[in-house]
Amino acid sequence: MPRTIPWWAGGILMSLLFFFTFSEWGAGRPIGASTGMAYLSEVLFGLDADSHEYTALIETSGAWEGVMLIGVFFGGLFMSLFVTKTFHISFIPTLWKARKNSSVPSRMVWSFIAGFLLVYGARLAGGCNAGHILSGGSQTAVSGLIFTVVALGTGMITGRFFYKRKGSCS
Amino acid sequence: MTEGIVHMFDVVAAQGHGSVWTVLFIGFCFGAIILYSRLDKFEKMAGFMIFEDTLAPRMAMMTVALSGVGFYALVQGGFAEYQVKPTLLGGLLVGAVLFGMGLVILGKCPSAFFVSVSEGRVDALVGVIGGMVGGAVFTLTFPWIKHLMGPDLGAIRLSDVLGGYELMIVLVLSLTLFVVALLIPTVDYHDPADENPKR
Numbered sequence: 001m002p003r004t005i006p007w008w009a010g011g012i013l014m015s016l017l018f019f020f021t022f023s024e025w026g027a028g029r030p031i032g033a034s035t036g037m038a039y040l041s042e043v044l045f046g047l048d049a050d051s052h053e054y055t056a057l058i059e060t061s062g063a064w065e066g067v068m069l070i071g072v073f074f075g076g077l078f079m080s081l082f083v084t085k086t087f088h089i090s091f092i093p094t095l096w097k098a099r100k101n102s103s104v105p106s107r108m109v110w111s112f113i114a115g116f117l118l119v120y121g122a123r124l125a126g127g128c129n130a131g132h133i134l135s136g137g138s139q140t141a142v143s144g145l146i147f148t149v150v151a152l153g154t155g156m157i158t159g160r161f162f163y164k165r166k167g168s169c170s
Numbered sequence: 171m172t173e174g175i176v177h178m179f180d181v182v183a184a185q186g187h188g189s190v191w192t193v194l195f196i197g198f199c200f201g202a203i204i205l206y207s208r209l210d211k212f213e214k215m216a217g218f219m220i221f222e223d224t225l226a227p228r229m230a231m232m233t234v235a236l237s238g239v240g241f242y243a244l245v246q247g248g249f250a251e252y253q254v255k256p257t258l259l260g261g262l263l264v265g266a267v268l269f270g271m272g273l274v275i276l277g278k279c280p281s282a283f284f285v286s287v288s289e290g291r292v293d294a295l296v297g298v299i300g301g302m303v304g305g306a307v308f309t310l311t312f313p314w315i316k317h318l319m320g321p322d323l324g325a326i327r328l329s330d331v332l333g334g335y336e337l338m339i340v341l342v343l344s345l346t347l348f349v350v351a352l353l354i355p356t357v358d359y360h361d362p363a364d365e366n367p368k369r
Binding site for chain 2: 003004005007008009010011012013014015017018019020021022023024025026027028029030031033034037038039040041042043044045046047048052053054055057059060063064066067068069070071072073074075076077078079080083084086087088089090091092093094095096099107108110111112113114115116117118119120121122123124125126127128129130131132133134135136137138139140141142143144145146147150151152153154155156158159160162163
């Protein structure tokens with residue numbers, strides 16, 4: 001088995017999975033991830049639906065995506081152990097080292113902040129890139145198109161300031 | 171917490187969006203495709219936004235191009251229904267800004283960071299923990315911020331804004347994305363850690 005697939009094969013496989021999920025033969029709903037992330041955090045911190053309005057609001061869709069995310073973890077684990085054989089404990093990505101720094105505490109602090117922003121932002125927007133960009137875009141949803149433009153635009157601007165090339169600034 | 175997890179599976183079993191096994195299978199495939207295409211890597215997602223890698227935009231455009239046409243066909247054939255998210259303008263704009271910043275700093279999205287953890291990346295695990303706290307804080311602050319998320323423009327699609335032409339919109343969007351995905355040159359960030367995972 002090859003250790004990676006090209007972008008077009010990834011796109012074709014992903015859309016086949018989306019067809020299955022979207023149709024009545026699969027789940028009859030589009031794929032999303034961030035509602036599940038919020039749901040899992042409510043389970044973890046014990047924020048039950050009786051006393052928390054938002055937990056009650058995402059009870060059904062959050063549970064569905066929460067279970068899906070458990071599958072996502074094992075799908076990734078299976079591939080990294082048996083197919084790509086890339087499983088190894090690592091702390092800092094290569095590109096981060098090249099563009100930012102080699103400090104483990106720095107990467108961890110920023111990871112925590114970024115993870116917080118990702119999920120908090122996704123909940124505020126009502127979806128993440130799976131729900132808004134991929135599923136939303138495929139359904140020509142206005143919310144998905146607005147999210148795509150604003151999120152990627154902000155990402156590119158942030159990236160420009162956040163990852164200054166070493167030596168290019170004093 | 172165990173009760174909460176059992177409850178989660180019960181809710182999924184009762185809601186008619188596929189059995190628990192179907193949902194786990196969908197997730198399994200989703201995670202497997204993300205890992206196999208290496209989309210879980212920081213170099214692919216953050217690299218895209220600092221123009222050092224083009225895998226993520228090409229693959230996303232391909233997915234939306236094919237899914238756009240496929241979803242239309244499924245809906246027309248009566249095998250699926252569109253489920254469009256509402257456009258809550260205030261929340262959408264502020265949320266997208268925060269999300270974009272998080273995406274480029276962490277270099278993963280809320281499903282890819284689970285995939286990254288399954289590959290042994292500790293920074294992704296810290297990102298997941300940050301996300302867990304983010305989700306909990308959102309749940310706790312929701313009663314106050316829900317008033318700031320509007321105005322609600324409803325669950326609208328492009329055809330609602332343009333007054334029809336649904337098939338035309340789907341075809342033009344899909345064809346455009348398909349062609350652009352093919353035309354973008356391949357830029358592949360070379361990661362030495364891929365050749366020698368022990369590093």
